[in-house]
Amino acid sequence: MAGTLLQLTVNGHPQTVWIQDKTTLLEVLRDGLGFTGTKNGCAVGQCGTCTVWIDGVSRLSCITLARTVEGRTVTTVEGLADWWRERHPEDVYHPLQSAFVAEGAVQCGFCTPGMTMAGAALLQEIPHPDREEIREALGGHLCRCTGYEQIIRAVAAVGDRGKEDVR
Amino acid sequence: MSKMHEVEAKPTALLDTMPRIDAWDKVTGQALYADDVRWPHMAYGFLIRSPYAHARVVKVDIEAVRGLPGVLAVLCGPGSVAAYGIMPSTQDEHALAAKKVCYLGEPVVAIAAETLHQAEAAASKVVVEYEVLRPVLHPGVPKSHTALVHPEHPTGNLFKAVDLEFGDMAGGFLDAWTREDRFFYQGNNHVAMEPHAVLAYWRPDGKIEVSSSTQAPHYVQRELARALDVPDYRIRVVAPVIGGGFGGKSEAFPHEVAAVLLSRECGRPVKITLSREEVFYTHRGRHPVSMRVRTAIGPAGRIRAMEFDTELDGGAYGSYGIASTYYTGALQPTTYQIPAYHFHGERWYTTKPPCGPKRGHGTTQPRALLEIHLDRMARALRMDPIALRRQNLTPPHSVTVNQLEITTSGLAECLDAVEARSGWRERRGQLEPDRGLGVACSSYLSGAGLPIYWNPLPHSGVRLAVNRDGGVQVFCGLTDIGQGAQTILVMLTAQALGIDSQRVRVYTADTGMTPVDLGSYSSRVTMMAGNATLQAAERMAALLLHVAAERMGVAEVDVLRKGEDFLVPMADRITPWDDVVKWAEEMQGPLSTVGGYTPPPALGRYKGSGVGPSPAYSFSACVADITVNTRDGRVTVHHLWVAHDLGTPLNRSMVEGQIRGGVVMGLGEVLMEAQAFNPDGRHRGPHLLGYRIPTILDVPEIDIVLVGEPEPRGPLGAKEVGQGPLNPVIPAVINAISDAVGIDLTETPITPDRILRALHKQERGRAQ
Ligand code: FES
Ligand code: FES
Numbered sequence: 062m063a064g065t066l067l068q069l070t071v072n073g074h075p076q077t078v079w080i081q082d083k084t085t086l087l088e089v090l091r092d093g094l095g096f097t098g099t100k101n102g103c104a105v106g107q108c109g110t111c112t113v114w115i116d117g118v119s120r121l122s123c124i125t126l127a128r129t130v131e132g133r134t135v136t137t138v139e140g141l142a143d144w145w146r147e148r149h150p151e152d153v154y155h156p157l158q159s160a161f162v163a164e165g166a167v168q169c170g171f172c173t174p175g176m177t178m179a180g181a182a183l184l185q186e187i188p189h190p191d192r193e194e195i196r197e198a199l200g201g202h203l204c205r206c207t208g209y210e211q212i213i214r215a216v217a218a219v220g221d222r223g224k225e226d227v228r
Numbered sequence: 229m230s231k232m233h234e235v236e237a238k239p240t241a242l243l244d245t246m247p248r249i250d251a252w253d254k255v256t257g258q259a260l261y262a263d264d265v266r267w268p269h270m271a272y273g274f275l276i277r278s279p280y281a282h283a284r285v286v287k288v289d290i291e292a293v294r295g296l297p298g299v300l301a302v303l304c305g306p307g308s309v310a311a312y313g314i315m316p317s318t319q320d321e322h323a324l325a326a327k328k329v330c331y332l333g334e335p336v337v338a339i340a341a342e343t344l345h346q347a348e349a350a351a352s353k354v355v356v357e358y359e360v361l362r363p364v365l366h367p368g369v370p371k372s373h374t375a376l377v378h379p380e381h382p383t384g385n386l387f388k389a390v391d392l393e394f395g396d397m398a399g400g401f402l403d404a405w406t407r408e409d410r411f412f413y414q415g416n417n418h419v420a421m422e423p424h425a426v427l428a429y430w431r432p433d434g435k436i437e438v439s440s441s442t443q444a445p446h447y448v449q450r451e452l453a454r455a456l457d458v459p460d461y462r463i464r465v466v467a468p469v470i471g472g473g474f475g476g477k478s479e480a481f482p483h484e485v486a487a488v489l490l491s492r493e494c495g496r497p498v499k500i501t502l503s504r505e506e507v508f509y510t511h512r513g514r515h516p517v518s519m520r521v522r523t524a525i526g527p528a529g530r531i532r533a534m535e536f537d538t539e540l541d542g543g544a545y546g547s548y549g550i551a552s553t554y555y556t557g558a559l560q561p562t563t564y565q566i567p568a569y570h571f572h573g574e575r576w577y578t579t580k581p582p583c584g585p586k587r588g589h590g591t592t593q594p595r596a597l598l599e600i601h602l603d604r605m606a607r608a609l610r611m612d613p614i615a616l617r618r619q620n621l622t623p624p625h626s627v628t629v630n631q632l633e634i635t636t637s638g639l640a641e642c643l644d645a646v647e648a649r650s651g652w653r654e655r656r657g658q659l660e661p662d663r664g665l666g667v668a669c670s671s672y673l674s675g676a677g678l679p680i681y682w683n684p685l686p687h688s689g690v691r692l693a694v695n696r697d698g699g700v701q702v703f704c705g706l707t708d709i710g711q712g713a714q715t716i717l718v719m720l721t722a723q724a725l726g727i728d729s730q731r732v733r734v735y736t737a738d739t740g741m742t743p744v745d746l747g748s749y750s751s752r753v754t755m756m757a758g759n760a761t762l763q764a765a766e767r768m769a770a771l772l773l774h775v776a777a778e779r780m781g782v783a784e785v786d787v788l789r790k791g792e793d794f795l796v797p798m799a800d801r802i803t804p805w806d807d808v809v810k811w812a813e814e815m816q817g818p819l820s821t822v823g824g825y826t827p828p829p830a831l832g833r834y835k836g837s838g839v840g841p842s843p844a845y846s847f848s849a850c851v852a853d854i855t856v857n858t859r860d861g862r863v864t865v866h867h868l869w870v871a872h873d874l875g876t877p878l879n880r881s882m883v884e885g886q887i888r889g890g891v892v893m894g895l896g897e898v899l900m901e902a903q904a905f906n907p908d909g910r911h912r913g914p915h916l917l918g919y920r921i922p923t924i925l926d927v928p929e930i931d932i933v934l935v936g937e938p939e940p941r942g943p944l945g946a947k948e949v950g951q952g953p954l955n956p957v958i959p960a961v962i963n964a965i966s967d968a969v970g971i972d973l974t975e976t977p978i979t980p981d982r983i984l985r986a987l988h989k990q991e992r993g994r995a996q
Contacts (some may be wrong), residue, residue, distance in 0.1 A: 081345075097264035098257020100471070102421045103504040107916035112419060117791040138257035154256070165881030168889065169710025170254030171421040171471030177255055199924045205421050205472050206710050208888030209924040211783065211881070 070132050071096065072140025078127070086122040088112045090137060098138040098174050102203070109202030112175035113137045119182035136205055138174035141181060156196045156222065157181050160215040168206035176202050189220045246729060246879060248715045250469070250708065258569035259469040262425035263501045270427065271300050273490050273500035274347035275483060276354055277509065278329035281365075281909020282377070282579040283358035285327055290337060292353050298346030298687040301493035302354075303338045307485055308455035314447060314479035314584075316681045318387075318546030320378065321454060323485035329358070330377050330544035331581050332909045333509025335482045337651050340490040340498045363909040365538050365574030367518070377544060378576035387575040388550055389592035390836055392410060392557060394629040400533020404524035407608060409601040412975035413593035415516035415541065416901040418586050422509045423473020424447040430488035431499035436463045437497075440484055443473040443709050444747025447680065451480035456488060464740035473709035474893070475585035476512055478749050483510075508914035512584030512905055515552055515575070516541040517593040521601050525979030529611050529619045533568035536560060538594060540575040540583070547584035549575045551680070551839050556592025558840030560598055561628035562671040563639060563847070564620040569629050580905055585749060587951045591672065596898075596976070599668035599959030603966065612656075613667050613963065614647050631832035635844045636947070638873030638936030639669060645871035645933040650851040656967070663866075664968025668777045668959035670848050671791040672952035674942065675752025677841030678826045686824035688756035689743030692721070693762040694772075694819040700725065700732045702764070705745035705939050706757045707737040711950050712882040713753045717761050719878060720943055724765035725772075726789045727805060743822070751948035754878065755843055756825045758943030761801065764823030771821065774813040776803060777936065793928045828941070843941045846948045847873040850891075850956035858987055861980030863899060863965060865928040872953050873936030876945030887932050887953045893955030896922045902977050 067080045071094060080094045087104070090096040090113065099122060104124045113122045114136040122135075136144050140165035145155040157180050160166070163178040167173050176199065183190055183198040190198070204212065253259040288304040305326030308770060313319040325336050337354050341347035361374050370376060370385055377385055404514040426440040436458065442448045445465040453460040470477065483500045493731040502510060518539040524532040538556040542549045557571030588595075606613040622628060623638040646667065647653065656665045702721050708714040715735045722729040735741060745757050776794040777784040780801055788795040792805040812819055830841035853867040870891055876882045900920050904912045913919050938945025962973055971986035 104917050143836050158255040161255045162247050165885050167251045167254045169472040173254045196924050206889045208892035210888050
């Protein structure tokens, strides 16, 4: 089988993985590198559980071909806290992670990695999002457990941290 | 903005704001779900599934596959040594179809290979010859022998018929005003976000290790033992972190049996993970049910008698079908007093994925019709729908006509709450055109009173240990499927022992390590595992008190607790928890207590009386505020008010999450979800675009009110909350649509085309 070597940075560390033409980024992360925090809820771009950041932009890793991320930087839920700490050494975790815990936004947790990555990306873009902006940003992320309200509250709570800039 | 309203002065447990103990693992990506678990040198399994809904398997040629790159094992039917199934009386499943396939997607061949891609590539080389038969898509007596799903089944395609009668039916209907209504409730899928996955290892010593996304490890262990003809004790089933269940992971599945068998063949651990499409074909979700109800009403709107018929489209195999069938008749009398009641239920085999339990198991469909029916009667009688319901409420501390024992009930308060908060009296009938308000009630079990297989043993067992490090370990077979069961156990243990919750660790869902708990279904875990935990913890508390008294040389009554400390005020002595624990170990050896819970005996003594009893029932009511767009048929839900009686709420945040999740799932069922099939038996859309579930954009404002009093049988007064709040949402929305535009809908989901059709029909009726 034809294959090729892929080089990329995942959660701050350079990685080299052997991939096939059709290997997805999700497969690289979960099966190749063991970053199983990123979930596979559908494999075809319809649920949002596989959301990661590619160069800081939130993307569905299940429909991202691995060969398209050559040389790029990927952040997964496992690396979210590190990413935040680099910019905010006073914190151990991303405030959205703490907010998800505090607001009861987590039930089974299967949607949580995708939700947190998408929510954190939103907060980068819009530091103080209102409800509508939050709903808009998470519109493609399915959660079967929570009814979404506590997730909205968690994102809003971080946005409400007033003067504190979440960037 | 949605708010959580509380009824004042509610007694609550001390730790009711504690965050879930597994939340951090889930937000950091540390939590390991079944597909995340890896065992050394594991192989990947893949199932070849039938492309036909109904066919004879003529020939399976697996020889071509052996020796292909990476292929380690290949198996064809029947796979299992004996037929198995969750209900002891209907064991009709095999892991792999040998002679016949009875639904599209039924597994026929299992392959294990070094990689998933190799397994899939090998699968394309397997040749299976089928003789295609006509699919059986609807309940009913078939015209020809070839349309029998299981030709050996004694009653043809009729899986099971049940019939129950209570009270004086003839008298009830005599000289009474009656009304009859019919409804078809479409089937739907759980759509837990985590697709099923299993990792199985047949060890060289013959012991079998299984890690599977299951709600009921104990039942999976039992079923595997039967399917494989291996003693139970050789099988260990562990449920890792579970990404939602909702009933869809409550029994053994073909992929679980197949993974074990493949592992035996190749000597390596084998993982099988289902795709989303496979989940839709594996199903075990809500049964499609055709229903008919006829009620006799007396003066002042009192129900005199009711007959209720249900016809369940069961799909290809039994699953929980007998229980599902009885449940379609069981809980009508828990909300309303019905002096005479006749129930007839039938479940039919069809060649579709088997149906089973989904949140609300078997009670959701009849609840929808019953509440719609009540509204239509209220309209005919020119009564307010809430007033009609109030006339008929089953009182607290009573026994229903079908011998169910009702303890506490806050149903009247539920109605009061949603009536007041929705502005029902002021607003109903005064709304702008095409906008309406609808109401519905419901009730659900706090755990099934009887186990799936008859046995006199506890339904839940807990072993509790206190270590010299001052920590407490709680072992219980329950499964946390996302509802927060582990957290509840920590809270109850900490509360009963008077210690910080940080000291408590829970070990769950492992048949090799924990005492049996029957599993996470029927909203039973807080009630049953909770009570078992309290018993074990109270025994431990007593033991420690005894030790403390003895060592301090005083009587037990002289020892008080202050925080974690043991206090003897008269001697002015304070001994910390850690010291008492060491004393106790010194005197008694390693410290351990046990607790168990068995529900109170059911009152009914008739055949079928095993389905319906529960230690206690939750109650709910819902008002929906909606607008119908009469041009495009779309329904906008503006607001839902939900009141729920769950006794004492143990953890407010988790209670709120359960209610919101259930309510939104109900919204999906009523407005968008359908597990529907094409004439060839193919699912109409086995993916999340074809089968839409509510997104964040579909959720209206939801106001939640908690009512009720502590339930004496519940742990610290708690009743269930996981399933009940789903049920009233569906009929409340349908009743609101009737209120808005005056149409009577006859089936779910209420899609725009159905609304438009009903509106046209209404117009034609008016024109004539
Ligand atoms: S797994 Fe990628 S969107 Fe569902
Ligand atoms: S928490 Fe279970 S899917 Fe969102």
